[in-house]
Amino acid sequence: MTKALSRSSMTLTGLEGIPLVAPGDDLAAIIGGALDRMNIAPEPGDVLVVAQKIVSKAENRYRILADVVASERAKDFAKILDKDARHIELILEESSDVLRQAGQALITVHRLGFVMANAGIDQSNIEHGEEPGRVLLLPENPDASAEALKAALDARYGTDLGVIINDSFGRAWRKGVVGVALGAAGFPSLRDMVGEPDLFGRALRITEHAAADEIASAASLLMGQAAEGVPVVHIRGLNLRGPSAPAAALVRPKHQDVFR
Numbered sequence: 001m002t003k004a005l006s007r008s009s010m011t012l013t014g015l016e017g018i019p020l021v022a023p024g025d026d027l028a029a030i031i032g033g034a035l036d037r038m039n040i041a042p043e044p045g046d047v048l049v050v051a052q053k054i055v056s057k058a059e060n061r062y063r064i065l066a067d068v069v070a071s072e073r074a075k076d077f078a079k080i081l082d083k084d085a086r087h088i089e090l091i092l093e094e095s096s097d098v099l100r101q102a103g104q105a106l107i108t109v110h111r112l113g114f115v116m117a118n119a120g121i122d123q124s125n126i127e128h129g130e131e132p133g134r135v136l137l138l139p140e141n142p143d144a145s146a147e148a149l150k151a152a153l154d155a156r157y158g159t160d161l162g163v164i165i166n167d168s169f170g171r172a173w174r175k176g177v178v179g180v181a182l183g184a185a186g187f188p189s190l191r192d193m194v195g196e197p198d199l200f201g202r203a204l205r206i207t208e209h210a211a212a213d214e215i216a217s218a219a220s221l222l223m224g225q226a227a228e229g230v231p232v233v234h235i236r237g238l239n240l241r242g243p244s245a246p247a248a249a250l251v252r253p254k255h256q257d258v259f260r
Contacts, residue, residue, distance in 0.1 A: 010237035013040065014222040014230035020127065023060035028152030031232055040234055042153065047162035047238055049219035050149065051231035052182055055139050055165055063090055065133030077106060087135060094119035094137060099260065113251035116169055142183025143246040150185040162187035166216035172259060179220030181212035181247040188242030190249040211240055212247055
């Protein structure tokens with residue numbers, strides 16, 4: 001059982017001056033440089049929320065559609081969705097299951113367990129240059145990416161940070177997208193609150209708190225969804241206690257998913 005929260009305020013700060021990230025870039029060094037320029041000295045318990053896009057870029061998760069051979073299944077979906085069959089092929093490769101189609105989107109179960117549109121593959125906010133068919137995939141292992149960033153930044157500042165990698169997801173029963181945690185390290189992503197008392201002393205029986213998703217969504221307000229150019233947000237004052245858990249803990253197993 002986790003301890004109750006104790007806070008009256010927290011501060012979210014978008015890090016300025018982060019350049020466009022390229023494959024092979026040292027994200028920890030880039031983020032550290034931005035923190036130093038803004039005179040933010042990380043403290044134990046601070047959290048950094050990092051946009052999935054810059055993690056994927058640094059890890060060179062690009063694919064070029066000209067290099068992709070579309071399967072017959074991809075071609076069939078492409079006719080229905082009016083979408084490039086090679087793009088569809090990458091979606092299928094990154095997915096373990098296709099649940100349904102809507103508009104120009106395939107709703108799939110990503111190989112990491114996320115239920116999302118088009119396996120998280122898109123062409124927005126990436127540099128195309130002379131490769132107009134360039135697309136960007138999710139990180140290979142977002143939790144491992146978060147762990148690596150945490151280790152490097154903890155070593156740089158001699159502290160104990162939480163790191164969350166976020167992305168924007170749509171929701172089955174509500175319009176619009178919100179921030180969701182794809183990866184996390186040093187953070188209680190999912191807090192089991194069973195047994196904790198409510199206002200009237202009644203013990204909670206089933207409540208789990210998706211803390212990493214809430215923080216990812218809060219950071220998205222500063223990151224934006226278009227040309228804002230704020231891919232990292234520093235958070236202080238959260239004071240969220242509980243054992244560290246990866247973002248993978250947030251993925252609901254299929255046998256518990258009443259929508260599948």
